Amino acid sequence: MTNPFIIPSLANLNADLAQRHFPLARGEELQQTFAQLFSRHLGRLQSGKGFEARSLLVTGLSGSGKTAEITDMLNRFNESAVAMPDGKDARFARCVLEAKGSWKDLGRKTLHALSYPITNKTRRTQFEIWDLVIKQAKLQGVIGIYYDEAQHIMRGKSDAEVLSVLDAFKTLMKSHDWPLMLILSGVPELGDYVEREPQLDRLMTRIEFQEIDLSSAPGHPARDYETLNEIVGSYAISAGLDVDASLPTGDFLHRLATAGAFRWGLVIDMVVDAVALAVARRAGVVERSDFVAAWCEKTGMNQLATPFTHDSYERMFRRDKPFRAAIGTWIFQENSVFE
Secondary structure, three states: OOOOOOOHHHHHHHHHHHHOOOOOHHHHHHHHHHHHHHHHHHHHHHHOOOOOOOEEEEEOOOOOOHHHHHHHHHHHHHHHOOEOOOOOEOEEEEEEOOOOOOHHHHHHHHHHHOOOOOOOOOOOOHHHHHHHHHHHHHHHOEEEEEEEOHHHHOOOOOHHHHHHHHHHHHHHHOOOOOOOEEEEEEOOHHHHHHOOOHHHHHOEEEEEOOOOOOOOEOOEOOHHHHHHHHHHHHHHHHOOOEEOOOOOOHHHHHHHHHHOOOOHHHHHHHHHHHHHHHHHHOOOEEOHHHHHHHHHHHHOOOOOOOOOOOOOHHHHOOOOOOOOOOOOOHHHHHOOOOO
């Protein structure tokens, strides 16, 4: 019996597209840096001598694709089954942080990421919680923990509360029994928090995810135009679609970057949405109208007031406000959008 709320072809398509990860150059930099830190970590474990773990701090604007990039790398790392000196396969755990909570909530979430049951009413001390984290990680072969959106648990907290969280991170990295590598990711303010704890800061290697750069010298087009074009073509091909001739142009690709606030993650999401709409039309080709429709579905804006259709799109849509018109309605009225 068919379900009227499910379109099987679209469900299957989105399942497939969601699993695809477009290989950006920054992913290679991330993996190379991680490989250097992990190789050091593995060598120190093999030596049997005590050491402090080195860790990664990955920052970028919201929607820049940090989570997708790091998760893809760690999935591949866990699947690679690197053998440690004790014979266990090394792996990374992931913990997503929220705005509420204290060091104790951080400890509980970390234990949950290690599949260890602990209730919100636990009366364990800070030392006991982090000692339990270390023991569970060692038992399971977990050599590191990825804390996604790490700034959330520190935002709006007092200096003392922030320092207690930072001290917890430092404790995990400096454990004598089982030092843990960390990956902390978040928006740029996360770097400011980390700087408040000098010992933690010195153990961090920083990577910043940059925005899309479409600036170019005369006669030398920006490389990111090529990457944007490859993203559109790659996702279209994966869905069995052709690409309309108007899309591989500088004008459209600049509009696409603007629609995604010049952030790789948002741009890729927009491409995936447009491709899904093109498949639903059953026309066999992805067109500009599909991107317009994807934008309107996301924002509720008029089709004439989108980055893909409006002449003044560069002034209307600013990088600091994704999916919002950043200037007054007089522009819309001037161009008869509401007539």
